[in-house]
Amino acid sequence: MTAQVSVAVRWLLYTGAIIGAGVALHTGSRAEPKVPSPEAVPSLTTTIVYLTKDYDEPPPLSLVDKEVKDKGIQGARIALEEDNRTGRLLGQHYDLLEALLGEKDNPVDKAKELLGQGHGIIVADLERADLLAVADLPEAKDALIFDVRTSDDALRQEQCRLNVFHIPPNWAMRADALAQYLLWKKWRHWVLIVGKSPADQGYAAAIRRAAARFGAKIVAERPYVFEAGSRRTDTGHQQIQSQMPMLTQGVPDHDVVVVADESDVFGDYLLFRTAEPRPVVGTHGLVAVAWHRAFEEYAGTQMQNRFERKAGRIMTERDYAAWLAVRIVGEAVTRTGKNSPEALRHYILSDKFEVAGFKGQGMNFRHWDLQLRQPILIAGPRALVSISPQEGFLHPKYLTDTLGFDLPETKCRLSATASKGSE
Secondary structure (H helix, E strand, O other): OHHHHHHHHHHHHHHHHHHOOOOOOOOOOOOOOOOOOOOOOOOEEEEEEEEEEOOOOOOOOOOOOOOOOOOOHHHHHHHHHHHHHHHHHHOEEEEEEEEEEOOOOOHHHHHHHHHHOOOOEEEEEOOHHHHHHHHOOHHHOOOEEEEOOOOOHHHHOOOOOOOEEEOOOOHHHHHHHHHHHHHHOOOOEEEEEEOOOHHHHHHHHHHHHHHHHHOOEEEEEEEOOOOOOOOOOOOHHHHHHHHHHHHHOOOOOOOEEEEEOOOOOOHHHHOOOOOOOOOEEEOOOEEEEOOOOOOOOOOHHHHHHHHHHHHOOOOOHHHHHHHHHHHHHHHHHHHHOOOOHHHHHHHHOOOOOOEOOOOOOOEOEOOOOOEEOOOEEEEOOOOEEEEEOOOOOOOOOOHHHHOOOOHHHOOOOOHHHHHHHHO
């Protein structure tokens, strides 16, 4: 009798762990995990590498936002605990091998070393050049690499790689999510302000594409040409107060000001300082993001609280991406009972795969560019405003494919090869 109760309790704990991510998953066509006997000991150990380096990042524009040095890795650590909580019931165990490199270290050399040791599952918190260099290593040909840092459209298009799965939404997805909301509000006329960095230019290109795609009009476009950095002098606010109206005056009638400032140099300065009283959207003001500290729907509050208890700070978007990457590995190993990169890749690209992410629906990958489908949060500085896709934007299969590059639009040359995993 005691043994039967023990098995029942373990099963309840296991099922609670699976659905505890805030959504009820559809399991009709999915592989069901096998529950071991109470006497089972861990027989399958999966090592996940977390690879990153100390990149030179600018401090936050506002002192309200504290500088965070451990973005990403904290999300991965919490996800590992969740994977192991389920794994203990299934005879599985997960290890996180943290390769946290200094600013002068070379991630490519470290990746080559780890791959040579047989570690083929990598969560890559790397900037574009390093990510591509790691993915192109001969040793990484059959590896499973999860990009948790970039939003670069080119990495999902012309520079896509067969071994790299992208967790964060790319610029096109963010721009489309924001555009859908602006169109829902009937705010069709935009002024676009663009910064100097390549990332700023990339996001601006996505905004132009979204405007053309959804029938909005960019009535004027202006570059940000002022030198930033005066905000902390005694009269810094006066300089900014005069610069922002100059930047936005003399433009045709418009509904919103869209800012492309991925580098976080000037975007916050536009709020309440534009020549005309207009909302500021884009990279600042009203933003389109995968995760936001104010999000509390679909059990998001529980996730936020759990993270804050463990990490001692709020959960950033990179933390969320890393959490998702490790959870994706755990979900795939749980469902297949295997942990080879080849087996996991095949399952992740199959119609049976989906992962819960506190957004009200299971999420999966596009087979043509290996981008994670997901709803996008539309949020102000302190509160959730909406979630895209918006009502009325339809798609024959996935509504989330109205965000970003759909199959007919993709420029990823590996799309045909990647799709083999879902056959």
